[in-house]
Amino acid sequence: MSHDLTVERLLDTTPEVAFDAFVDPKAQKELYAEAPDWLVESDCELRVGGRWTITFGAPGGEPARETNVFEEVERPRRLVFTSMMKMPDGSEIHTRVSVTFELENGKTRVRIVQRGFPSPERRDAFEGGWGRILDRLNHKANGDPK
Numbered sequence: 734m735s736h737d738l739t740v741e742r743l744l745d746t747t748p749e750v751a752f753d754a755f756v757d758p759k760a761q762k763e764l765y766a767e768a769p770d771w772l773v774e775s776d777c778e779l780r781v782g783g784r785w786t787i788t789f790g791a792p793g794g795e796p797a798r799e800t801n802v803f804e805e806v807e808r809p810r811r812l813v814f815t816s817m818m819k820m821p822d823g824s825e826i827h828t829r830v831s832v833t834f835e836l837e838n839g840k841t842r843v844r845i846v847q848r849g850f851p852s853p854e855r856r857d858a859f860e861g862g863w864g865r866i867l868d869r870l871n872h873k874a875n876g877d878p879k
Contacts, residue, residue, distance in 0.1 A: 736856040741844040742867040746874035748834040751841045752809035754874050755832065756785070763873055764866045765789040772796065781806055785814065795821040801830070809834055816847070826855060843867055 744751050754760045761775035765787060773789045783803050790796030798819040805813035812832045819825050828849040835842045845863055850856035 735848055736850040736853050737846065737848045738850065738856045738859055738863070739844065739846050740860060740863040740867065741842060742864075742871060743837065744841045744843055744867075744871045744874055746841055746871070748809040748836055748841045750874045751843055751870065752812075752834050754870055755834075755843070756812070760870075760873055761787055761789075764869045767791070767865075779803065779806055779808075790821060797821055804829075805831075826850065843870070 755764075756777050756779055758775035758777050762773045765771070765773045765775075766789070768791065770792055771789060772792055773787070775785075775787045777783070777785045779785075781803055783806075785799075785801040785803065787799045787801075788796050789799075799816060800818075801814040801816045803812065803814045805811060810833065812830075814830055816828045816830050817825060818828075828847050830845065830847045832846075833842075833844045835844070845867070847856075847859065847863075850859070
């Protein structure tokens with residue numbers, strides 16, 4: 734059985750700005766860091782079949798390593814990718830993620846749907862992380878240093 738997750742936010746920016754900030758390797762340092770000293774490395778080859786890798790975690794600990802492969806890239810409206818995440822404990826999570834950026838009353842609704850979690854507990858652990866990333870994306874897209 735697959736357990737799916739949907740997280741969304743209404744961002745005060747355009748779909749183009751939100752999309753570009755979401756996939757920008759430089760922006761990942763701010764979006765993924767849970768604390769100022771966290772280590773975040775990202776590389777993104779934004780094309781169908783391209784890889785997007787993100788390594789992140791606290792200094793001195795084992796980082797999480799995420800490898801995504803793009804299935805769809807429709808800038809600035811939609812991304813679909815497979816994701817393999819190697820967790821610090823050595824376990825792996827394989828999912829499929831779709832991200833949409835929809836104009837709504839002058840703002841952008843970003844919706845992330847991640848499918849294929851093996852358990853509700855694994856799914857629920859990702860919900861807060863995505864929520865924090867989207868909140869930081871809103872600040873980043875607006876030039877807010879928070």
